[in-house]
Amino acid sequence: MIEDKTTYIQIDINTRVEILFFLKSCFKHSLxxxxxxxxxxxxKLNGQLYIYAKIIKSMSLEIRQVKDKDTLRQFxxxxxxxxxxxxxxxxxLVYDEIATLSRDKNPAFEHCDAAYFLAYREEKIVGRIAxxxxxxxxxxxxxxxxxxxxxxxxxxxxxADALFYEAENWARFRGMEKMHGPMGFxxxxxxxxxxxxxxxxxxxxxxxxxPYYVDHIERLGYKKDQDxxxxxxxxxxxxxxxxxxxxxxVKKRFRLNVVKLESxxxxxxxxxxxxxxxxxxxxxxxxxxxxxxxxxDYYVNMYIPMLRLNFLSLVLxxxxxRLVGVGIGLPSLxxxxxxxxxxxxxxxxxxxxxxxxxxxxxxxxxxLIGVDPEYQGKGVNALxxxxxxxxxxxxxxxxxxxxxxxxxxxxxxxMWDDLEARHHKTRRAFIxxx
Numbered sequence: 518m519i520e521d522k523t524t525y526i527q528i529d530i531n532t533r534v535e536i537l538f539f540l541k542s543c544f545k546h547s548l549x550x551x552x553x554x555x556x557x558x559x560x561k562l563n564g565q566l567y568i569y570a571k572i573i574k575s576m577s578l579e580i581r582q583v584k585d586k587d588t589l590r591q592f593x594x595x596x597x598x599x600x601x602x603x604x605x606x607x608x609x610l611v612y613d614e615i616a617t618l619s620r621d622k623n624p625a626f627e628h629c630d631a632a633y634f635l636a637y638r639e640e641k642i643v644g645r646i647a648x649x650x651x652x653x654x655x656x657x658x659x660x661x662x663x664x665x666x667x668x669x670x671x672x673x674x675x676x677a678d679a680l681f682y683e684a685e686n687w688a689r690f691r692g693m694e695k696m697h698g699p700m701g702f703x704x705x706x707x708x709x710x711x712x713x714x715x716x717x718x719x720x721x722x723x724x725x726x727x728p729y730y731v732d733h734i735e736r737l738g739y740k741k742d743q744d745x746x747x748x749x750x751x752x753x754x755x756x757x758x759x760x761x762x763x764x765x766x767v768k769k770r771f772r773l774n775v776v777k778l779e780s781x782x783x784x785x786x787x788x789x790x791x792x793x794x795x796x797x798x799x800x801x802x803x804x805x806x807x808x809x810x811x812x813x814d815y816y817v818n819m820y821i822p823m824l825r826l827n828f829l830s831l832v833l834x835x836x837x838x839r840l841v842g843v844g845i846g847l848p849s850l851x852x853x854x855x856x857x858x859x860x861x862x863x864x865x866x867x868x869x870x871x872x873x874x875x876x877x878x879x880x881x882x883x884x885l886i887g888v889d890p891e892y893q894g895k896g897v898n899a900l901x902x903x904x905x906x907x908x909x910x911x912x913x914x915x916x917x918x919x920x921x922x923x924x925x926x927x928x929x930x931x932m933w934d935d936l937e938a939r940h941h942k943t944r945r946a947f948i949x950x951x
Contacts, residue, residue, distance in 0.1 A: 644670030709944030
């Protein structure tokens with residue numbers, strides 16, 4: 518365990534200053550202990566300045582900030598290496614993950630700041646953490662929050678404590694009042710720590726983590742802020758009668774149509790409109806921030822080429838062809854990503870192609886459903902599923918896996934009432950006062 522001592526030193530000064538004081542001192546005993554990570558925050562209070570110094574005693578543990586592309590690649594690779602031999606972890610594509618974390622690639626940096634830290638022991642990486650400030654989110658939600666994410670560490674309290682202390686002090690020095698996560702730059706990044714369902718294979722869109730992550734994060738003072746549920750849904754042998762009936766009623770009552778797309782080129786005229794609809798439909802969800810035009814361009818180029826037309830449902834209003842509903846599904850890439858080890862080359866592309874186009878994939882990922890606020894709660898989802906279910910049956914899918922759904926969103930979870938669905942995973946966002 519870390520010996521954690523806090524020293525309070527009072528200094529009288531008249532000037533208003535707020536600085537970060539960092540001190541490392543090393544000395545050698547017979548056991549070669551190193552004292553590191555002394556952080557001080559100077560705050561003016563009634564004309565006095567207080568220094569809060571955290572002193573952690575650890576053996577040969579060092580925290581370094583990621584400063585270059587080579588180290589950033591190591592930051593991403595560690596998240597794969599730590600799960601070597603785990604049957605449930607699904608690796609990200611390394612190239613895509615590096616792009617997400619790169620200031621020159623990800624347009625989220627138009628309104629975000631971030632820092633990435635690696636923990637080393639004996640020059641071996643033993644942990645990582647990212648800390649982000651989404652200034653746009655803070656303006657929208659009237660908060661001063663930082664986010665932690667992209668976090669992995671060995672089962673060692675010294676490593677977990679040192680990583681979070683570094684991230685928290687980075688955020689605190691920039692005026693943040695709370696830290697929450699795991700979250701990313703946007704809702705399309707990984708979010709939510711797995712707290713139940715550790716024996717279930719992950720998806721390409723979600724985090725997998727060891728159970729001990731929860732223990733360490735809670736020990737550090739983080740509390741539950743929000744939960745998401747995931748469901749495993751058995752594909753029925755035929756479309757439930759209620760879906761058919763409701764879909765017909767909704768089409769006639771609200772004069773809506775489901776678009777039939779013949780080729781991938783037919784998708785592009787709707788590509789930006791899809792993400793503009795998501796901005797409208799998700800605007801009140803936990804932590805969501807509307808995507809900018811540059812971000813929409815980024816995600817259009819990332820996701821549109823991957824789509825299967827069988828599982829792209831676009832619902833238009835007859836009077837003006839306005840997009841009011843969208844559903845996107847994709848054959849599961851989980852096992853293909855496991856086989857690829859997170860690398861597209863030399864053979865990863867083949868596994869991914871087979872998963873997308875082959876006939877032996879039995880799991881369909883329901884990536885997202887978005888409905889214009891004007892039409893929410895009016896049965897538009899039935900129109901989407903009346904297209905998805907017959908195609909899933911025809912192509913031999915046996916199960917569908919939902920993306921995370923907010924635990925408090927009963928309307929969304931009611932979609933599965935007429936299907937054989939099992940709540941098999943729960944993930945959580947934590948929060949802590951800084």
